[in-house]
Amino acid sequence: MSAIVTKDLTRRFGDFTAVDHVSFNVEKGEVFGLLGPNGSGKTTIIKMLTGILALSEGDAFVDGLDVRKDPEEVRLRIGYMSQKFSLYDDLTVLENLRFYGRVYGLQGRLLEEKIAKTIDRNALQPYTDRLAARLSGGWKQRLALGCAMLHDPKIMFLDEPTAGIDPVARRRLWDLLFDLSGQGITFFVTTHYMDEAERCSHLAYVYYGKLIADGTPDSLRELPEASPAGTHRFEISTREVTSALRKARALPYLKSATIFGRAIHALVDDHVTSDQIVADLAAKGVQVEEIRPLVADLEDVFVELTVRRQREIGEAVGA
Amino acid sequence: MRNLFAPFRGFIAVFYKEVLHMRRDSMAIMFALIVPIGEMIILGAAVDTNVRQVKTVVYDQSGILEGTASVPGSSESRAFLDRFRNSDTFRIYKFVHSEKELNEEMIAGRARVGVEIPIDFDRDLLAHRSAQIMVMVDGSESAVAGQALNVATAIGLDESLRRMLPASTAAAIEVRPKVMFNPDSRSPNFFLPGLIAVMLLMITTMLTAFSVVREKERGTLEQLMVTPIKPLGLMMGKMMPYFVLALVELTLLLTFMRYLFSVAISGSVILLVLLSLSYLFVNLALGMLISVKANSQAEAMQSSMGILLPSIFLSGYVFPRDNMPAIFYGLSHLVPATYMIDTFRGVILRGAGFFQLWENAAVLFVMGVVVLLLAARQFGKMVV
Ligand SMILES: Nc1ncnc2c1ncn2[C@@H]1O[C@H](COP(=O)(O)OP(=O)(O)OP(=O)(O)O)[C@@H](O)[C@H]1O
Numbered sequence: 116m117s118a119i120v121t122k123d124l125t126r127r128f129g130d131f132t133a134v135d136h137v138s139f140n141v142e143k144g145e146v147f148g149l150l151g152p153n154g155s156g157k158t159t160i161i162k163m164l165t166g167i168l169a170l171s172e173g174d175a176f177v178d179g180l181d182v183r184k185d186p187e188e189v190r191l192r193i194g195y196m197s198q199k200f201s202l203y204d205d206l207t208v209l210e211n212l213r214f215y216g217r218v219y220g221l222q223g224r225l226l227e228e229k230i231a232k233t234i235d236r237n238a239l240q241p242y243t244d245r246l247a248a249r250l251s252g253g254w255k256q257r258l259a260l261g262c263a264m265l266h267d268p269k270i271m272f273l274d275e276p277t278a279g280i281d282p283v284a285r286r287r288l289w290d291l292l293f294d295l296s297g298q299g300i301t302f303f304v305t306t307h308y309m310d311e312a313e314r315c316s317h318l319a320y321v322y323y324g325k326l327i328a329d330g331t332p333d334s335l336r337e338l339p340e341a342s343p344a345g346t347h348r349f350e351i352s353t354r355e356v357t358s359a360l361r362k363a364r365a366l367p368y369l370k371s372a373t374i375f376g377r378a379i380h381a382l383v384d385d386h387v388t389s390d391q392i393v394a395d396l397a398a399k400g401v402q403v404e405e406i407r408p409l410v411a412d413l414e415d416v417f418v419e420l421t422v423r424r425q426r427e428i429g430e431a432v433g434a
Numbered sequence: 435m436r437n438l439f440a441p442f443r444g445f446i447a448v449f450y451k452e453v454l455h456m457r458r459d460s461m462a463i464m465f466a467l468i469v470p471i472g473e474m475i476i477l478g479a480a481v482d483t484n485v486r487q488v489k490t491v492v493y494d495q496s497g498i499l500e501g502t503a504s505v506p507g508s509s510e511s512r513a514f515l516d517r518f519r520n521s522d523t524f525r526i527y528k529f530v531h532s533e534k535e536l537n538e539e540m541i542a543g544r545a546r547v548g549v550e551i552p553i554d555f556d557r558d559l560l561a562h563r564s565a566q567i568m569v570m571v572d573g574s575e576s577a578v579a580g581q582a583l584n585v586a587t588a589i590g591l592d593e594s595l596r597r598m599l600p601a602s603t604a605a606a607i608e609v610r611p612k613v614m615f616n617p618d619s620r621s622p623n624f625f626l627p628g629l630i631a632v633m634l635l636m637i638t639t640m641l642t643a644f645s646v647v648r649e650k651e652r653g654t655l656e657q658l659m660v661t662p663i664k665p666l667g668l669m670m671g672k673m674m675p676y677f678v679l680a681l682v683e684l685t686l687l688l689t690f691m692r693y694l695f696s697v698a699i700s701g702s703v704i705l706l707v708l709l710s711l712s713y714l715f716v717n718l719a720l721g722m723l724i725s726v727k728a729n730s731q732a733e734a735m736q737s738s739m740g741i742l743l744p745s746i747f748l749s750g751y752v753f754p755r756d757n758m759p760a761i762f763y764g765l766s767h768l769v770p771a772t773y774m775i776d777t778f779r780g781v782i783l784r785g786a787g788f789f790q791l792w793e794n795a796a797v798l799f800v801m802g803v804v805v806l807l808l809a810a811r812q813f814g815k816m817v818v
């Protein structure tokens with residue numbers, strides 16, 4: 116039995132469809148990453164699965180339970196960490212933990228045991244009596260995670276858990292997630308970070324409410340839409356990336372090009388060599404500093420998928 | 435047993451948490467406790483609806499011809515003015531020497547009443563002609579004006595009768611008024627019980643009105659929605675600490691009323707507190723309903739004000755309900771403070787007991803349950 120199943124999951128706000136017939140399966144123990152640009156419907160999907168928002172259409176099952184019919188039971192089995200860590204600023208770390216523990220009906224020795232375990236797992240020991248307001252971002256996030264997991268949920272929903280925290284804290288959180296998923300807990304995580312996406316065991320990509328990719332990171336990298344047959348990629352480093360991009364787009368054999376930092380990632384026809392690109396760009400007055408072949412990474416894939424989608428939408432509107 | 439408590443799941447957790455919030459925000463709590471006492475002190479000391487010592491200016495022309503410049507007026511006019519003074523309604527603070535000055539005092543608002551005694555006042559009296567006196571009253575404060583006119587007329591009438599009847603005869607009818615329950619017609623006795631009801635309303639609805647909306651703004655409410663917490667558990671858990679706070683406040687206010695303003699409590703204090711419980715319950719529930727509906731603290735604040743105003747004006751706290759137009763009288767039945775003020779005045783002033791007042795408490799309890807269920811339903815609607 117899958118941990119999470121959605122079938123044509125749909126949510127409308129008035130005329131606007133925020134989530135449009137989204138179907139996917141998440142297996143037990145997976146770390147499932149949901150990606151997509153801002154406003155693409157990630158939070159809305161999580162809210163429907165956790166019972167905060169009603170479904171407009173379709174079905175959703177969490178741990179085998181229909182979220183429409185059995186939201187109460189679902190709540191006992193899941194944990195949720197919202198996009199802004201929802202802690203009580205005027206309560207201490209310990210008081211926050213006690214509160215969430217009691218909410219789940221824990222009390223007495225059992226409550227203290229679970230709290231001790233959570234403090235230990237999240238290394239919160241030095242801060243137990245500190246007000247949540249006084250914690251730095253990384254520690255707030257640990258506390259929020261601790262609060263959300265105090266009752267040993269089977270499935271965890273984390274909405275952008277690493278937004279705004281430093282790289283070390285991010286790395287640590289992901290190490291913890293893998294540790295816990297090894298113990299059979301399923302994680303549903305949204306993120307904008309590609310390095311985090313690379314670490315997920317299962318990825319899905321939503322764009323304007325539609326699911327446009329779903330699979331392991333490897334299978335997504337090999338998607339024909341992202342890396343079409345008869346093409347290959349180059350990373351072209353140059354000084355004036357913006358003007359270079361404009362000029363590069365005029366090349367007839369160039370399928371697509373995007374800026375990544377101080378370089379352009381270009382998808383070109385198979386037969387085109389790096390020397391030819393350097394020569395053609397030089398003819399347009401662009402000095403290439405370095406050019407090297409590139410394996411598509413996830414960011415390339417998502418950008419490619421997004422661009423294709425935009426083009427399709429544009430054509431649909433134009434037609 | 436389990437199922438009985440199921441709708442209140444989360445109560446204990448929320449209760450503990452709210453107590454912590456209160457302890458951390460002790461400033462706000464102190465404020466909530468002290469403000470009503472301050473209001474009581476101000477109102478108890480400053481507001482006196484009985485019209486007393488109205489500032490009065492006199493232009494006494496009589497006796498001018500007699501030429502006793504040191505004391506104004508004639509012996510007749512002075513005797514008459516003494517009756518004014520003794521009435522306690524008027525305080526003569528100045529004698530003027532022209533009609534113009536008299537007018538100026540009135541226009542400037544220094545005098546509320548102006549008395550003009552004509553030049554031949556004493557001569558007319560002695561000659562058994564009708565002597566005239568002009569009493570001008572500033573109508574801009576209608577209660578004062580009405581009272582001043584009544585008393586002035588009564589003094590005139592009484593004085594006339596005294597002069598017309600032979601000394602030995604008694605008046606045909608003598609009305610002997612007796613004011614029950616508040617024999618001195620003291621304002622604090624009338625106002626303070628009502629004030630307590632209004633102050634309790636204010637602190638309970640305001641404090642609770644902020645409590646859910648604050649969690650909405652912080653985002654913690656969303657977090658709570660994915661826990662097994664039940665709306666009733668959440669709301670009751672939030673109400674309970676404020677319930678205790680309100681009881682403390684009630685005790686404080688009653689103490690101040692009794693010992694600072696000497697308003698005796700004729701009935702049982704314990705009964706008074708018991709009958710207040712359902713009133714506190716309604717107010718807390720109203721605060722909850724406001725809080726669940728509001729999207730921001732500002733909105734919650736406005737709605738609380740929206741409840742406070744009708745409670746002040748329709749409950750009989752300021753304006754007697756018996757004199758209200760029928761529609762407002764009808765509406766006053768929907769205002770919880772109406773029942774509480776009636777109960778307070780009943781126990782404190784009239785010494786009424788449980789059997790006279792239990793209905794008030796019962797109505798309030800039913801109102802509280804209805805409001806709380808409405809709030810719970812509204813809560814359920816947040817999953818949209
Ligand atoms: N309650 C609501 N009423 C109306 N529109 C809403 C509501 N909630 C979300 N939306 C809209 O639905 C769309 C999807 O929003 P959502 O928050 O799910 O996106 P997201 O993928 O989580 O974005 P982000 O990466 O910025 O967190 C947005 O266009 C948003 O404006």
Ligand SMILES: [Mg+2]
Pocket residue numbers: 157158159198274
């Ligand atoms: Mg989001």
